[in-house]
Amino acid sequence: MITSFSVEHFKAISSCELSNLKRINLFGGKNNTGKSTVIEALFFFLDRQNPQSFMRMHNWRGGMPTSMTSFDIFAPIFHNYDMSKPVKISVKEGADLEKLTLHSVEQNNTTIKINPKDISTLSGTNTKSLEHNQVEIAVDFSSPTKGKLSEQKIIHTIHDEENMDVKINKQTPIKSAIFLSSRSPINPNENAIRFGELVKKTKKI
Structure with a gap:
């Protein structure tokens, strides 16, 4: 506890x-x-x-x-x-x-190579590589x-x-936990299942 x-x-x-x-x-x-x-x-x-x-x-x-x-x-x-x-x-x-x-962690700029035949499917793209951040x-x-x-x-x-x-x-x-948000859609049946599973896991510890 x-x-x-x-x-x-x-x-x-x-x-x-x-x-x-x-x-x-x-x-x-x-x-x-x-x-x-x-x-x-x-x-x-x-x-x-x-x-x-x-x-x-x-x-x-x-x-x-x-x-x-x-x-x-x-x-x-x-x-x-x-x-x-x-x-x-x-x-x-x-x-x-x-x-x-x-x-x-500092961002790493990475260049992704694009197959030329796929270039036409990328709107506004006319190069053979795209750069993005990881x-x-x-x-x-x-x-x-x-x-x-x-x-x-x-x-x-x-x-x-x-x-x-x-x-x-x-x-x-991994320790079991359930977060029920007041701003998320609530389904009483789903919540009952979640709590039931949590009780089972707690008894095994």
């Missing part, structure tokens, strides 16, 4: 620390004060190995980015859209303290495993509007 949680430079949160957490925790406050953002930060911590993790956060807010640039996809995750300051998330479960750092965000994660510190590095890359991938140097066990 998570007993404490802290986050820095994540979306609207400059710094936040929660301690003495229990199995059930209630967060109250006015609109746009960061209640959902705290939950999003915790979910990203658990969902960091998913190639769609960043797009999920956009979808939960009821909108998708208008383009696939680094600013539109990644900058909203950083406090005040400042990608020069890393996001830091720490989660404590019992005596184990896990830490995650999210920071930007946008990368690095996630550094550390966790104590059997008394030793285990480190993981994850690189999220956006190649174009349809292709995103994740490179992971070391797989870690």
Whole structure:
């Protein structure tokens, strides 16, 4: 069970620390004060190995980015859209303290070779190559495993509007979590199935 949680430079949160957490925790406050953002930060911590993790956060807010640039996809995750300051998330479960750092990586301009016979299918294109940016965000994660510190590095890359991938140097066990967004379409039957699956997985741990 998570007993404490802290986050820095994540979306609207400059710094936040929660301690003495229990199995059930209630967060109250006015609109746009960061209640959902705290939950999003915790979910990203658990969902960091998913190639769609960043797009999920956009979808939960009821909108998708208008383009696939680094600013539109990644900058909203950083406090005040400042990608020069890393996001830091720490989660404590019992005596184990896990830490995650999210920071930007310089963009690499890549030239893609196009087959000449396909040029006509690209509107306004009359050259044999196209240049695009491979946008990368690095996630550094550390966790104590059997008394030793285990480190993981994850690189999220956006190649174009349809292709995103994740490179992971070391797989870690995936912990089960469900995020129910108030702005996403809700199907009671689907939610009941999700909670049922979560209960089954929890009993196996």
